[in-house]
Amino acid sequence: MLKKFWNSLNKKNDSTNEEIVEKDDLKAEEENLENANTDEDINANDMNEDDKEVIEEESIVESVEENIEENIEENIEEATLYDNVEAGKIEEVSLNQAESDMDEEQPQKNLGFFAKLKEGLSKTTQNLTGKLDELFKGHIEIDEELYEEIEEILITGDVGFETTLKIVDMLRKNVKKKSIQDVNDVREELKLIVEEILSGDDSNLKLEPKPAILVIVGVNGVGKTTSIGKIAMRLKSEGKSVLLAAGDTFRAAAAEQLEVWADRAGVELIKHQEGSDPSAVIFDAISGAKARNTDVLICDTAGRLHNKKNLMQELAKIFRIIDREYPEATKEVLLVIDATTGQNAINQVKIFKEAAPLTGIILTKLDGTAKGGVVLSIKSEQQLPIKLIGVGEKIEDLQDFNAKDFAKALFSSN
Numbered sequence: 001m002l003k004k005f006w007n008s009l010n011k012k013n014d015s016t017n018e019e020i021v022e023k024d025d026l027k028a029e030e031e032n033l034e035n036a037n038t039d040e041d042i043n044a045n046d047m048n049e050d051d052k053e054v055i056e057e058e059s060i061v062e063s064v065e066e067n068i069e070e071n072i073e074e075n076i077e078e079a080t081l082y083d084n085v086e087a088g089k090i091e092e093v094s095l096n097q098a099e100s101d102m103d104e105e106q107p108q109k110n111l112g113f114f115a116k117l118k119e120g121l122s123k124t125t126q127n128l129t130g131k132l133d134e135l136f137k138g139h140i141e142i143d144e145e146l147y148e149e150i151e152e153i154l155i156t157g158d159v160g161f162e163t164t165l166k167i168v169d170m171l172r173k174n175v176k177k178k179s180i181q182d183v184n185d186v187r188e189e190l191k192l193i194v195e196e197i198l199s200g201d202d203s204n205l206k207l208e209p210k211p212a213i214l215v216i217v218g219v220n221g222v223g224k225t226t227s228i229g230k231i232a233m234r235l236k237s238e239g240k241s242v243l244l245a246a247g248d249t250f251r252a253a254a255a256e257q258l259e260v261w262a263d264r265a266g267v268e269l270i271k272h273q274e275g276s277d278p279s280a281v282i283f284d285a286i287s288g289a290k291a292r293n294t295d296v297l298i299c300d301t302a303g304r305l306h307n308k309k310n311l312m313q314e315l316a317k318i319f320r321i322i323d324r325e326y327p328e329a330t331k332e333v334l335l336v337i338d339a340t341t342g343q344n345a346i347n348q349v350k351i352f353k354e355a356a357p358l359t360g361i362i363l364t365k366l367d368g369t370a371k372g373g374v375v376l377s378i379k380s381e382q383q384l385p386i387k388l389i390g391v392g393e394k395i396e397d398l399q400d401f402n403a404k405d406f407a408k409a410l411f412s413s414n
Contacts, residue, residue: 121367123372124366125410128157128159150171162380167193167194167376170193191407191411195404197379198375199404211290211295213329215334217315217352218303222364225254225261225300229258229261229262243288244269245284245298246271249277250278254303270284286321286322297326342371343371353382360387361385362389363389
């Protein structure tokens with residue numbers, strides 16, 4: 001029954017799947033990259049010949065390209081990934097929005113982290129646990145029908161097929177093991193299972209020992225630049241020295257947008273002209289971080305979902321430079337995911353895992369979606385810790401992920 005339900009959902013989604021990156025955009029990006037390789041090559045005195053021969057590493061790049069093209073064709077919907085972002089348009093985080101986020105920071109502080117988390121998860125709670133509450137109220141006994149209805153609610157809450165099977169299987173075993181007889185106790189047991197799945201990894205950002213480097217990756221429109229700005233503000237308020245690197249040189253005004261956040265946070269920004277070599281920006285930023293004895297270097301990267309070999313090579317080149325020029329740095333590579341994309345977020349994780357050595361996830365826009373159940377799928381199926389979650393527009397609404405608090409807020413009745 002569950003497989004039929006899942007297949008019906010997949011058929012509906014498959015009928016609307018399209019490639020994310022339009023041909024015109026890709027052509028423009030390839031031209032930018034060719035110009036970058038001609039005009040903005042990294043100084044030969046500073047960099048060895050290995051970087052110039054990156055294009056020859058066919059074995060790594062080919063596997064990445066094949067995986068990406070396959071996933072794009074089968075899984076990702078352009079309309080979902082670029083929600084409210086038209087093709088070729090600047091990422092929808094305006095300068096005015098950045099200023100508004102900063103100006104409204106103080107009045108929110110009295111809410112407390114848990115209250116904001118609970119408020120931010122209200123749509124997901126209504127969609128997921130609200131339905132579960134209604135289900136438990138209508139059942140007198142624990143039977144197979146109850147388990148099947150729990151499965152359906154979890155699937156429609158974007159928990160995912162495999163993760164749903166895992167949860168319900170654990171629930172069956174625990175109910176039997178603990179000899180649970182009251183239907184109301186099943187709800188509490190389900191909450192404990194969710195907490196158990198989300199736990200197990202250190203979800204804190206690893207910034208010690210100093211220096212540290214954060215590399216932020218993700219498609220356009222997910223809140224990547226905003227997340228970088230909020231992290232910079234937070235680290236600066238904690239007394240850390242921070243330097244930003246504008247490594248997204250292909251998107252119009254990306255560096256200027258990041259510069260607004262840098263100015264607001266009172267941190268420096270390393271940038272080059274639009275269309276220049278991203279790896280050159282990262283190289284200069286690392287040199288700057290060393291010279292300044294900076295605690296944390298945060299690097300932005302190009303925001304397209306790459307499906308062309310030369311673009312994938314740019315990410316590979318960036319990590320080669322980091323490994324060679326900054327081996328002593330504590331490294332975090334964080335993928336920013338928009339929670340409103342639901343199960344398509346899993347596809348993005350799979351693709352970027354092939355392109356970058358991911359260490360964690362930043363999940364944004366949880367306050368604007370009923371699909372927060374995707375957190376469970378990411379953690380259970382991809383074995384990547386959720387490091388930060390966004391539950392609002394304010395600076396402090398980008399919170400550290402805490403499995404116990406998340407489960408508590410998710411299953412909160414009021």
